[in-house]
Amino acid sequence: MTHPVSTEPSTHAPPARWTVGASDAARIATFAALIAVLGMPGSIAFFGNAVPITLQTLGVMLAGALLGAWRGALAVGTFLVLVAAGLPLLAGGRGGLGVFVGPSVGYLVGFVAGAAVVGWLVERARRTTLPGVVVACLVGGVLVVYAFGIPAQAVITGVPVETVARLSLVFLPGDLLKALLAATVTVGVVRAYPPAAPAARR
């Protein structure tokens, strides 16, 4: 049952070079929904910053770790399109085009890149081990997301980058914890449901 992102032309004309198979389409769509559901149970919004904390970033890391780079990024992208269309799926019931011009837009873009990097790193590992996935989630799910989020927030709010970075440190402990959690969950899921591991199937 291996279904990497298919680049073969479909049988219909005109041939599509960029498409996904039925199984991949189902996994991408389901993980987009999973990211939405993980944002639902009450988010802890911190007073001092513009971006609330939830398990949503956990969903982003899981999408990358379990679906791989391409499909993980597509799952996050699908989630963001639904948000842009106005569904209140972002943590704290936010949604609509407003969030894409708000101060947290960089984090949203960073989610896509972050899932891709987590997936790319996990795919490179021979086996899905806890330390390996922790590193992947720290680099992709924390470092990459911040690398997009902090400069964008600085540009949009007009506050210097260093100040935004200092304010964002509030979220670091939570994000480190979530990276650890995402890795534990990934390893647990692969053990409980072996077809889950994309890396093992290549």
Added chain:
Amino acid sequence: MSTTDVATRAEVGSVLHRAPAGAKLVGLAVASGALLLVRSPTGVLLAAVAVLAAYAAGRVGPRAAWSQLRPLRWVVPVIFVVQWLTLGPAQAAVLSARLVMLVALAALVMLTTRTSAVLAAIERGLAPLGRLGVDVGRVALVLSLAIRSIPVLAALATRVRDAGRARGRERDVRAFAVPLVVGALRQADALGDALRARGLDD
């Protein structure tokens, strides 16, 4: 679309409600871009008048507007204070007002456009990518599958949480996330099989 549908919307809605979603999205992009160029207090005042006029044209009342702007109620004061300290009061006022107006414009589009219309407009907007080899039909499929998966996964999350509570492990995030993600993957793979059984090739 039936004629009665158009008639009802014409009665209920305003010019903005009746305008095609695609046009509104393009208009929003142009207006947001223009707003980002505004730097002077006079410019901000003029822009504010324009935004209020747009709300009047859309016949959107203060209560509906507040429902969309509510997420900003903590963010903007905090950013304003930081901007005041780093950039001075005048710049802070301009930047904060601009942020509120950007979100208000996006909110206006959201308040006058159905989610389904926005999704349809996004799909139509993606159509030119078909010439580059992107399988646009598959994009639409993934989006609708994702929307349908959200209530399914939300129900799954509730079941998993109840099961955890029954075992006295409601505080254990791992005991919640692992079964949820395994359930999501099983659901996704069953969905993929169902799609293939209906002739959506891999």
